[in-house]
Amino acid sequence: TIMHLFLLLILQATAAFGQIDPAHCRYALGMEDGRIKDDDITASSQWYETTGPQYARLNREEGDGAWCPEGQLEPSDSQYLQVDLGRLTFLTVVGTQGRYARNSGNEFARAYRLNYSRDGLLWKSWRNRLGNTVMEGNKNAYASVINDLHPPVITRYVRLIPVTKLSTTVCMRVELYGCPWDDGLITYSAPEGQLMMPPGYPIASLNDSTYDGVHERRRLFGGLGQLTDGVIGLDDFLLTRQYHVWPGYDYLGWRNDSLGTQGYVEMEFVFDRQRNFTSMKVHSNNMFARGVKIFSSVTCWFKPRLIAGWEAESVVFKTVLDDRNPSARYVTVPLNRRAAKSLRCRFYFADVWMMFSEISFQSGNTHTHTHTHTSFTFLPKQKNEITSYLSLRGHHTPDPDDPASDPPDDGNTPILIGCLVTIILLLVIIIFLILWCQYVCKVLEKVRRKRVLLRFSVRVLVLVLSYRTMTTLTSFRGTQSPANADPHYERVFLLDPQYQNPAVLRNKLPELSQSAEASACGGGYAEPDVTQCTPHQCFHSNAPHYAETDIVRLQGVTGSNMYAVPALTVDSLTRKDISAAEFPRQQLIFREKLGEGQFGEVHLCEAEGLPEFLGEGSPLPDRDGHSVLVAVKQLRADATSQARNDFLKEIKIMSRLNDPNIIRLLCVCVSSDPLCMVTEYMENGDLNMFLSQREIESTLTHANNIPSVSLSDLLHMSVQISSGMKYLASLNFVHRDLATRNCLLDRRLTIKIADFGMSRNLYSSDYYRIQGRAVLPIRWMAWESILLGKFTTASDVWAFGVTLWEIFTLCKEQPYSLLSDEQVIENTGEFFRNQGRQIFLYAPPLCPPSLFELMMRCWSRDIPNRPSFEGLYQALRPHVNQ
Template sequence: MLLYLLLAILQTNINGQIDPAHCRYPLGMEDGRIKNDDITASSQWYETTGPQYARLNREEGDGAWCPAGQLQPSDVQYLQLDLRQLIFLTVVATQGRYARNSGNEYARKYRLEYSRDGRRWISWRNRLGSEIIMGNINTYDSVVRDLHPPIITRFLRLIPVTDAIHTVCMRVELFGCAWQDGLTAYSSPEGQTMMAPGYPITPLNDSTYDGALERRKLSGGLGQLTDGVIGQDDFAQRRMYRLWPGYDYVGWRNESLGPGFVEMEFQFDRQRNFTSVKIHSNNMFSRGVKIFASVSCAFKLHLISEWEAEPVEFHTVLDDRNPSARYVTVPLKHRSASALRCRFYFADTWMMFSEISFQSATNVLPTQRPPVLTPPSYEVNSEVSDTTQITEDRTTPSKTGSPEEGSTSILIGCLVTIILLLVVIIFLILWCQYVCKVLEKAPRRILEEEVTVRLSSSSDTIILQTPPVPPRVSLDPPYERIFLLDPQYQDPAALRNKLPELSQSAEASACSGGYAEPDVTLCTPHQCFQSSVPHYAETDIISLQGVTGSNMYAVPALTVDSLTRKDISVAEFPRERLLFREKLGEGQFGEVHLCEAEGLAEFLGEGAPLPEQDGRPVLVAVKQLRADATSNARNDFLKEIKIMSRLNNPNIIQLLCVCVSSDPLCMVTEYMENGDLNMFLSQRELESTLTHANNIPSVSIADLLHMSVQISSGMKYLASLNFVHRDLATRNCLLDRHLTIKISDFGMSRNLYSSDYYRIQGRAVLPIRWMAWESILLGKFTTASDVWAFGVTLWEIFTLCKEQPYSLLSDEQVIENTGEFFRNQGRQIFLSAPPLCPSSLFEQMMRCWSRDIVDRPSFNRLYQALRTFAPHS
């Protein structure tokens, strides 16, 4: 069974769509595979600064390409490269003119133009519509830029941009891989917008299409269907670049297209023998979206010939049970063509595609095959059908053998490879089991031995630092190794750096009581517990493994001991009076349910912390431990009950009663009728005349400030008890009808917010976008790290939760950014000021994100400051 699974995985990799994260190979400027004849320019200053000298890390001629004269803002000078074949271009790296420490010219900004045929030139724009790419800040560093979206092209122009009169010089390297699909253009009806009650407006247009749009039809270009990024199962969710719901999909509504099908035409660079086409299609049938019912593809041998009479038809098996998006593979029966026309027939109201890729072999003679641009030192995993042709281009057999001998050698090689892979898989399984046991016993921390330091800053910029000495002397060729560890860029001088020691200021902050586990060798007990510094958690933290995977609070050991020695003082509620309404979420050891509690008000008596019911049933949240939970989880559950029974604050969810006389163990807490703050705010707009006139749900700035004050009040109370929440966010703040907020801990257990958590080894989850740098890198959770999360929570509130924090960064880039906070070299990325946020309030947020713990305000200070903004709170 394992062997069949392995073969299935290998087959999936062979037939998979191109992956931009791994298509990052140098195309040959530095090592000379791109020839001088293929590098031209609009002008050059001298013969010794011609375009042939624009090679990264090379010091030939006078060190770089320099256009003639000083460049003015209105000038258009360019360096042009002919790559001799279609390339999937993902990365551009640039340098200035170093010239053995005598150069002082570099391009601060530039833009790109590209062409697939050498005639029609297209200006590249990023996903936000900007043409400008930020370039170099000195003459010797290599600045590497990811292209989002990537470019499919043969010709490329780099055009320096200046804001004033400057002398400009450039050296460059390009990264990508061969575009084996051969697709040069597709045409289709324009994508449409889905508008449904209760759901966000979802534009399903092809927003990166580089062709023409005429009469609601796209033609002559490529776009999101060929960018290598597949859409999610839930198309309305925002993904890594978080632009708008549905961004990854192009979709059409059945009723708007008269024939009942979507017709698309595909043009290719040359005649090809097509084996199949793969279409990544959404199947969220609960929203009226299904994969296509059938497809009919016609073929054209030459672009000027007629469509052949006999099409290839394929009927899909519709799936009304699994809503997952999936690739649908359509066999094309080895038909030869240079163009295809496919009609995709609707199976429901909507049809949505995110990627289309073709598998084929080119119909050209061996002597006509273009070279494949892959570095000779790499093993490249090809993803096209004509693997034999690529192998012939890269290797030359030393002698001729019979087909039987070749087949036997290939079979033996495959068997040996499979056996080795099985050994590796067994080793990895055993290793993962060991690691998972470790993860169960301790919070995840990234140790010095584990961390690969990666350089990251805004807009996917990586600056590869080299000392100001001639690069050919001091620097190994960086692009021979840049992709060996993973697709993220590494420091070329040391691909696996160790984390440096804490800076002196960080050590001082630890001595000032900032960390949960202070090093007693750094200071005396008197110094470590000075009353002049913020009162943060200063003792060992006890982490209870609660129902949802972690408990609501991380509690100092001394506090736990004092609390758990006391008896439970919470009343036992008859469990038969709890009526199930909805499952809010689940974790490793239990579930959280929304229930009605019959007669709870009378059971608790006067003074019970219950909202006004007006005759309606009382809603409560019930944490229930699974019957098969471990004994440790059971003990932790009882400890959590004892701890929560001591909490009494109007802005903290309160434990009302328990059901512990029999299994399953339950604790009953408050639940607020308006749900969580994230959902509440994301469904509202800022209060205005327009919202009043159109009866649009809205909130005022005063409401937002009132909410902020309440959260700070609840956190001030927890900090006074030396409790650490560890997961403060709007998803963990509940509201009643009067906008009263109570802090809870249900967010981690709810599938709705699964994208807010970063999963490690398939088990541990961390809310990294809300976590302080020391929590991610060093595993330190303190009240100071809660202050950091509070700053992010304020940012959420004043963006009305319309966007996830660091929405333009992937999870991996968020973790890399914490390394910049650690190094403290001024390259860390901060959340930008929300438009609704007063500048003085944003200054408070920035103080919450101070690198050093002692520079962050206490919750008491934050509470007092926020009350000045909202004096009536």
């Protein structure tokens, strides 16, 4: 009922708002805008007064433009730049630049390490999830490099330590990103996690792999780790939210009989100051079918000061065990406003195993009895925005580390009332959306109703269908027991190292017969017998598919994508076949290597005098003789004759493209080796990076100068991409790697479709490498492309639907992020079988329902049912000016 749904959403809201979110905790902490004062920035040394630590501010060029340590930096040196953030902070991102100094400097750090401290005395070295301590730095003096911290750290003091392999001069400018750490927790102690070796399942290592304290006598002391990293474990503890980690990574877990006869796990928590604790939230796994349950009860003792003894009066809380719903969940333990600086809690087992992924605390200040958290605590992102908004309006913002600055209770009342009113309004809107969606779904046909209702409701109302959806995901991932498994379902799509071509994969699919292929084709070349339609003869009525031997290889010689076009005869290719002008290669100034392939590289260069060289009709703006940025694909000297022919073929293909939304070939350097082609490059970079650094436009983004885009901007981008793809389709060109990473932007948000994504290390995780073949963007590929090796305009339409999904999620998430690469391939098998078990991408919250329905049409299982790019363009264009 509506009332049950209302109560369910309230419970979900209180749970979600109690936990920090690393994906949204990414606010600049004040180096660039001066909120971090000069006195809070120090260094081990400085070259001159004008290169002191106070000048290490990102995008600022005061003094001589950056902080530079004294003398040449040697490989054995440990010079550092230190920043005091003023309070405990959840640090998620570090940005660095070199010394540009208005084109007079050229010093930068190619790599650096990060040390941090919560008290200024004990320093710890940051390590990524694989144990590496060195982060990639800058490649030139002016471009900034942003490094996400995986895992994030909780700290007040930060040291950046430049690293070099050779004696050199380095300089740095820095910005730090994160949000306040209001929990106040500075250490927790617990028994070490243990191995779980269930029969028939992978071994799960349930240790705290990012713990930054001491490991001694099988206990953890004096640090923080995965219980405070903001990453909530999934329902199935063998699945993880991170790539390339082991099963069980997101959980810290213990076995009952391994801790003696005591039957409990004892943990201690130490805080930055004495607090009045209202509650503790423990995210616990509850997969009871494998002997895992939430704790049966917990007893907590309190210590007002570290040198005091534990108070005799404890708080006891018994949980209500649930043997029906295996979902992981937050358990909220009331702490009755007890005052303490340290807590000791004993969690009692309810089954063989107990597993935690996050623990957070809600508390108030002991001096003024005000809450820093309530039942309706803001997400870090919202809290930071409201704090900044109040400061802009002249309101006093209290410092949690300064008890004297805390306002009385009455000062918080308007904010609390505002929070409650906002939540009530959101609930009313959500209920309205449910009713509206039910009305629309009654009008639609039965199949469409099931799809749209499922996809739209899952994301707007997470809890309404979460159990059913997770049940589907669980059965798909093979987590059900063999006894309950569907005998008609087999895991046959795993790509082993011996996989070399689609024929091998077809041999693994008995049902992928010629008749089945023909039915999947939806047509054939004017042949009366469609059962004779082979995978390489299938085609869409508006987009013929060419045999694989007649298609330029998927990955070009430079590592970039290659358009699929009818075969070109390369034997007769000469300089006369290339219409692009010869540009003086000495006027190309190298700036950065974007990527590389087996026989070539892609460079970002400045081209001096290029607009004047191209003359009237140049696609580039007039820069008054100044250089412009271009992408240069260059063939290496060791390239084979076949690679040379492929490179010339790519030049000929590119020279045929002339559309305002397609990257153009500007000129070439082919009169001598190495062969080069020069194409456009937009100063705003690619669409994926552009959107991932922005939020949707709102009053708060305007008030806080947060980079943002409007819904109208997103629709305009979508129309431009569809226009460019409409042009490619009119030439029977098939892109084969359409994604936001391959769409470049200029300052006016004009989009040009490119093909550099495959060659860039930044997006290597978007591609699946198969031994003996090029890498494949499987999360963007249609099912027939993966299973049959069939690339057509219709498969580009599928990729366009995924690209739309990226745009309306602001590129905050990888498509099918909950599935591994192998599971994505398995899902394509479900599309082939067409038994209703295929998994679709969810409806992005920003996406209008009519637009999501258009995406679903792009992902139609039957190729003829997918729209053409002309139809997509006509459908999208009216939305732009609404």
